[in-house]
Amino acid sequence: MAILYAAEPEEAALWTEALAELDGSLNFRFWPDWGDPSEVDFVIIGGKSPGDLTIFPKLKAIQSTWAGVNHLLRSPGLPRGVPIARMVDQGLTGSMTEFVVYQVLDVIRQGPELRAAQKAVTWLELIARQASDFRVGVLGLGTLGSDVAGKLAALGCQMRGWSRSPKEAGPGITSFAGAEALPAFLDQLDILICLLPLTPDTENLLDAKMFAPLAEGAVLINVARGAHLNEADLLAALASGRLSRAILDVFREEPLPAGHHFWRHPRITLTPHVAAITRAGTGASDILENYRRATAGKPLLNQVDVAKGY
Numbered sequence: 001m002a003i004l005y006a007a008e009p010e011e012a013a014l015w016t017e018a019l020a021e022l023d024g025s026l027n028f029r030f031w032p033d034w035g036d037p038s039e040v041d042f043v044i045i046g047g048k049s050p051g052d053l054t055i056f057p058k059l060k061a062i063q064s065t066w067a068g069v070n071h072l073l074r075s076p077g078l079p080r081g082v083p084i085a086r087m088v089d090q091g092l093t094g095s096m097t098e099f100v101v102y103q104v105l106d107v108i109r110q111g112p113e114l115r116a117a118q119k120a121v122t123w124l125e126l127i128a129r130q131a132s133d134f135r136v137g138v139l140g141l142g143t144l145g146s147d148v149a150g151k152l153a154a155l156g157c158q159m160r161g162w163s164r165s166p167k168e169a170g171p172g173i174t175s176f177a178g179a180e181a182l183p184a185f186l187d188q189l190d191i192l193i194c195l196l197p198l199t200p201d202t203e204n205l206l207d208a209k210m211f212a213p214l215a216e217g218a219v220l221i222n223v224a225r226g227a228h229l230n231e232a233d234l235l236a237a238l239a240s241g242r243l244s245r246a247i248l249d250v251f252r253e254e255p256l257p258a259g260h261h262f263w264r265h266p267r268i269t270l271t272p273h274v275a276a277i278t279r280a281g282t283g284a285s286d287i288l289e290n291y292r293r294a295t296a297g298k299p300l301l302n303q304v305d306v307a308k309g310y
């Protein structure tokens with residue numbers, strides 16, 4: 001019985017150390033030194049597509065250390081019928097909320113304008129705007145989106161959230177569900193935040209049709225996946241003033257190639273997929289619990305619904 005760490009060797013030490021602290025009897029293997037394939041019963045993977053996992057005949061479960069599993073579900077080496085768990089971790093949720101709140105406050109308090117004014121040695125007395133002046137929408141009211149929406153509502157933003165199924169979204173948040181509710185959700189939003197999983201239904205969703213109902217000069221924040229965004233439509237929306245700014249943490253190709261025009265676009269703020277990272281210190285206990293559940297044949301925590309794609 002062995003746990004195989006199947007990707008990102010630089011992360012392996014961090015996770016195995018945290019897991020070994022919880023249970024010293026665990027037996028780890030590291031890709032590609034898995035030894036006898038029939039001894040591997042649990043695989044932990046990170047953000048890269050795994051190799052061929054069908055070679056492990058006794059594999060009981062696959063655990064992702066990432067919240068999004070789109071890369072995994074599209075992998076040709078994924079064995080059918082083996083349950084997959086994604087990462088839900090308070091450290092990850094907290095860091096995503098921090099990142100989004102920080103970016104939203106920068107928009108509200110006109111950070112780019114003030115930084116440009118200082119650079120130009122200009123005393124720019126902007127009329128102060130407050131959170132309560134802003135209509136903010138979160139696409140995806142799941143683990144991350146609901147925490148972000150809750151914290152922004154507490155700051156006073158006029159919050160809306162969109163999901164597949166209706167939600168009891170908490171104080172100050174209006175829930176919209178399903179494709180038919182999308183136009184009402186988008187109507188005159190000042191800030192649109194994407195926290196959807198990447199699935200065939202959500203790929204390329206951030207396009208001209210999506211931007212049209214927003215308030216003139218709205219801001220887009222994409223912290224989900226690069227393939228949610230139609231890049232040409234974003235550039236056109238920034239050129240026309242339909243959008244005034246985009247804050248992007250995720251890209252179709254990562255690392256973003258040096259020649260990509262996003263790097264130098266004056267209205268794009270980009271960060272290198274750092275909005276939220278799973279923390280081994282807080283995430284390891286759920287992984288251990290899932291290892292125990294998998295070996296006992298029990299349903300996993302945070303099990304992915306393969307048909308839904310998240």
Ligand code: NAP
Pocket residue numbers: 067068069092096139140141142143144145162163164165166178195196197198199201202223224225249250273274275276277310
């Ligand atoms: P989650 O808990 O699975 O939540 C997903 C939400 O999206 C749910 O509310 C779901 O609706 C909604 N949704 C899915 N498909 C939809 C559709 N077709 N129409 C409307 N709503 C839809 O996921 P999470 O843990 O919050 O993570 C969200 C995503 O964030 C991940 O998949 C990942 O891509 C991204 N992420 C990025 C970073 C980063 O560093 N940039 C870090 C972690 C995660 P229901 O509730 O009705 O099912």
